[in-house]
Amino acid sequence: MRRMIAAIVALVLLAVPAVHAVQPDEIMSDPAKEARARDLSRELRCMVCQNQSIDDSDAPLARDLRLLVRERIAAGDSNSQVLDFLVARYGEFVLLKPRFERQTLLLWLLAPLLLAGGGFALWRQNRRRSRSGVDVPAPPLTPDEEARLAALMADEPKSP
Amino acid sequence: MIAEAGHYALVLALALALIQSFVPVIGARLRDPALMNVARSTALAQLLFVGASFIALVTLHVNSDFSVANVYENSHSMKPLIYKITGVWGNHEGSMLLWVSILALFGGLVAAFGNNLPLSLRAHVLSVQAWIASAFYLFILITSNPFLRIANPPIEGRDLNPVLQDIGLAVHPPMLYLGYVGFSISFSFAIAALIEGRIDAAWARWVRPWTLVAWIFLTLGIAMGSYWAYYELGWGGWWFWDPVENASLMPWLAGTALLHSALVMEKRNALKVWTILLSILTFSLSLLGTFLVRSGVITSVHAFANDPTRGVFILLILCLFIGGSLSLFAGRATSLKQGGLFAPISREGALVLNNLLLTVACAVVLFGTLYPLAMEVLADFKMSVGAPFYNLTFVPLFALLLLAVPFGPMLAWKRGDLLGVTQRLLAAGVAGLVVVAIVWAWTRGGSALAPLAIGLGVFVIAGVVTDIVERTGLFRLPFATALHRARGLPRSAWGTAFAHAGLGIALIGIVCETTWNSEYIATMKPNDVAQVAGYDLKLDGLLERQGPNYREMVAQFNVSQGGEALSVMTPSKRSFTTRGASTTEAALLTRGASQLYISLGDVTAEGAIAVRIYHKPFVLLIWWGPVLMAFGGMLSLSDRRLRVGAPKPARAKQRLQPAE
Numbered sequence: 158m159r160r161m162i163a164a165i166v167a168l169v170l171l172a173v174p175a176v177h178a179v180q181p182d183e184i185m186s187d188p189a190k191e192a193r194a195r196d197l198s199r200e201l202r203c204m205v206c207q208n209q210s211i212d213d214s215d216a217p218l219a220r221d222l223r224l225l226v227r228e229r230i231a232a233g234d235s236n237s238q239v240l241d242f243l244v245a246r247y248g249e250f251v252l253l254k255p256r257f258e259r260q261t262l263l264l265w266l267l268a269p270l271l272l273a274g275g276g277f278a279l280w281r282q283n284r285r286r287s288r289s290g291v292d293v294p295a296p297p298l299t300p301d302e303e304a305r306l307a308a309l310m311a312d313e314p315k316s317p
Numbered sequence: 318m319i320a321e322a323g324h325y326a327l328v329l330a331l332a333l334a335l336i337q338s339f340v341p342v343i344g345a346r347l348r349d350p351a352l353m354n355v356a357r358s359t360a361l362a363q364l365l366f367v368g369a370s371f372i373a374l375v376t377l378h379v380n381s382d383f384s385v386a387n388v389y390e391n392s393h394s395m396k397p398l399i400y401k402i403t404g405v406w407g408n409h410e411g412s413m414l415l416w417v418s419i420l421a422l423f424g425g426l427v428a429a430f431g432n433n434l435p436l437s438l439r440a441h442v443l444s445v446q447a448w449i450a451s452a453f454y455l456f457i458l459i460t461s462n463p464f465l466r467i468a469n470p471p472i473e474g475r476d477l478n479p480v481l482q483d484i485g486l487a488v489h490p491p492m493l494y495l496g497y498v499g500f501s502i503s504f505s506f507a508i509a510a511l512i513e514g515r516i517d518a519a520w521a522r523w524v525r526p527w528t529l530v531a532w533i534f535l536t537l538g539i540a541m542g543s544y545w546a547y548y549e550l551g552w553g554g555w556w557f558w559d560p561v562e563n564a565s566l567m568p569w570l571a572g573t574a575l576l577h578s579a580l581v582m583e584k585r586n587a588l589k590v591w592t593i594l595l596s597i598l599t600f601s602l603s604l605l606g607t608f609l610v611r612s613g614v615i616t617s618v619h620a621f622a623n624d625p626t627r628g629v630f631i632l633l634i635l636c637l638f639i640g641g642s643l644s645l646f647a648g649r650a651t652s653l654k655q656g657g658l659f660a661p662i663s664r665e666g667a668l669v670l671n672n673l674l675l676t677v678a679c680a681v682v683l684f685g686t687l688y689p690l691a692m693e694v695l696a697d698f699k700m701s702v703g704a705p706f707y708n709l710t711f712v713p714l715f716a717l718l719l720l721a722v723p724f725g726p727m728l729a730w731k732r733g734d735l736l737g738v739t740q741r742l743l744a745a746g747v748a749g750l751v752v753v754a755i756v757w758a759w760t761r762g763g764s765a766l767a768p769l770a771i772g773l774g775v776f777v778i779a780g781v782v783t784d785i786v787e788r789t790g791l792f793r794l795p796f797a798t799a800l801h802r803a804r805g806l807p808r809s810a811w812g813t814a815f816a817h818a819g820l821g822i823a824l825i826g827i828v829c830e831t832t833w834n835s836e837y838i839a840t841m842k843p844n845d846v847a848q849v850a851g852y853d854l855k856l857d858g859l860l861e862r863q864g865p866n867y868r869e870m871v872a873q874f875n876v877s878q879g880g881e882a883l884s885v886m887t888p889s890k891r892s893f894t895t896r897g898a899s900t901t902e903a904a905l906l907t908r909g910a911s912q913l914y915i916s917l918g919d920v921t922a923e924g925a926i927a928v929r930i931y932h933k934p935f936v937l938l939i940w941w942g943p944v945l946m947a948f949g950g951m952l953s954l955s956d957r958r959l960r961v962g963a964p965k966p967a968r969a970k971q972r973l974q975p976a977e
Contacts, residue, residue: 181840181927202701208559210703213552253703260698264688268710271677283661
């Protein structure tokens with residue numbers, strides 16, 4: 158859907174190539190390491206694409222990054238070392254899951270803050286209303302509506 | 318000639334919209350029915366002229382009139398007829414014309430079927446519609462005219478982006494727009510209520526069907542788009558948390574909240590102010606989506622800065638409508654009287670919880686979409702927000718929501734009995750836990766959360782079944798009585814049941830697909846056999862074919878299971894000569910709700926081909942869920958209570974409720 162709309166916008170006037178992410182020749186021989194590489198790839202952004210992970214993208218840059226991730230894993234890096242290495246090289250932009258730090262504080266805390274705030278507001282409103290007591294009566298009908306009501310009631314069949 | 322006629326019709330529509338913007342409002346001030354009734358005629362005439370303009374553009378595309386810039390840039394004489402038509406909205410100008418056509422359609426529908434609305438309310442609603450329409454007609458005429466001519470017409474067009482030459486494109490954008498633009502009606506009703514300063518349960522009854530229509534189309538549109546991405550983009554992904562997708566998800570979340578809060582307002586005359594605010598927010602998010610997609614601000618802030626005319630124009634429209642409506646809301650909302658007291662544990666309380674969770678989820682998506690933009694502009698800090706972020710924030714919120722879903726419809730209005738409902742849901746809970754145990758014992762690999770999530774899906778579905786069983790008295794009463802009661806249940810109750818069950822089904826599909834998806838990536842030569850999830854796929858050979866405006870290479874796979882031949886799958890790669898582009902046409906084999914999926918890569922020098930084969934267990938449930946939800950919406954829409962403009966006798970049969 159993304160590409161479609163993107164293209165509708167005619168932003169992507171260039172043709173969209175056939176998409177093939179991980180190529181057969183990239184796969185590592187050790188399945189455990191390959192699985193780690195795939196997991197990491199899903200968290201890394203292909204920087205020339207539109208919000209695509211390098212696992213999904215077929216851009217040459219994504220391929221280079223996939224190979225780089227596998228190179229670091231083969232060299233014995235842990236997952237976080239691989240991520241640190243890539244951030245050092247390409248900046249925070251490469252991470253699809255932003256790190257929890259000063260600039261992203263609001264982003265990460267938004268959901269809990271809103272939930273707590275909303276819950277608190279509801280609690281207060283409930284207390285205030287249960288103190289104030291009775292139902293507010295509905296506003297009176299306008300003459301127009303009185304007339305319509307009378308007409309409707311006249312139409313009402315006699316049965317229940 | 319046709320192009321000029323289309324252009325002229327659009328200008329006339331603008332003139333009509335301007336009349337409709339002011340005359341009915343003045344009429345309402347002066348209490349002059351004749352002036353107020355102008356809205357009806359202008360809305361219908363607007364529909365006529367915009368429709369004519371749209372048909373003119375379709376005709377130009379079908380005739381391949383390359384003297385029109387829009388046709389030249391997006392069409393090709395050899396393109397199949399269906400794609401000549403769908404190509405009309407496969408570009409910026411045409412899709413904006415579709416947008417206003419649908420807006421005019423909704424305005425026309427209100428005019429035609431709004432006979433039972435109070436005259437001044439209808440006048441105000443149609444006026445607000447006309448304000449929106451005028452803004453967008455101006456936008457099209459000033460910045461995105463689809464009828465521009467080229468001085469020296471070329472012989473051949475540049476063809477439509479091949480990825481868009483697909484039946485998915487025929488259906489997806491119109492559906493999505495019917496959803497987006499449909500929310501303009503509840504927006505107009507909200508603004509009209511604020512202008513008139515009065516709002517009651519009847520208002521909610523008028524708004525709900527329109528919201529429901531928009532919601533149904535948006536649900537189907539999003540599902541369509543997701544399935545289109547799944548089969549067309551060639552790696553089997555179906556949701557990417559991309560800003561453009563988020564742009565359609567946000568109005569859906571807000572619209573879903575609106576449907577539920579309007580319910581409280583209709584039944585209990587409570588949550589008025591909140592419902593008005595949600596109506597405004599839902600359409601504002603639709604406008605925001607239009608801005609995000611149309612301005613190009615998402616692709617890059619710099620692209621936006623380089624060609625800002627369109628973006629700035631929509632941004633102005635956005636600020637005008639969102640700012641204006643929210644100021645009006647701030648000024649007038651306090652004058653709306655709140656009514657309908659309820660205890661926290663009650664049907665109303667459950668719907669408030671639903672609204673809280675949906676709004677927070679919507680805010681998370683909004684922030685995830687705009688935060689990186691804001692950081693880049695304000696702090697010069699480039700960052701990305703992608704799927705892993707939403708998995709950690711959005712998914713838990715939705716899990717919480719789903720956990721609450723079975724409780725809502727079973728709680729009583731005003732004051733509910735949570736313990737009682739929990740006891741009645743015990744069987745559903747046990748069903749969920751049993752499924753968790755079975756899935757946990759039978760499957761290997763994948764996250765430990767997967768069985769729990771599937772159990773949650775089963776709990777939601779079983780909860781729905783419990784509710785229906787209780788209402789009909791099945792197992793308790795004789796079968797014939799239960800059947801009779803099932804027929805007597807309001808359609809909206811069935812609608813709720815189907816929509817909620819759809820949620821559970823979609824969840825199960827999502828979890829199964831993401832957890833137990835098997836894939837096989839390799840280079841294959843003819844007669845090689847790939848083994849995936851118990852299926853044997855033998856590559857028979859490769860052949861070249863000529864299509865209408867492309868060449869394609871087709872690979873033929875013989876699929877068998879345990880030595881028994883099942884089917885032949887033919888994935889292909891198409892190269893489009895005009896644009897020099899290629900697309901992958903994945904081959905799909907459906908087995909129950911699961912699918913085998915093959916897409917092709919490049920051919921190597923030795924005549925072998927790179928192949929990706931997936932087995933996606935229960936993947937179709939992901940889209941059956943939304944289809945079921947939309948079906949539930951349609952059932953609810955057909956409920957007599959909600960039918961717009963139902964004939965007098967039918968309405969009269971219904972007892973009038975005393976005002977609460």
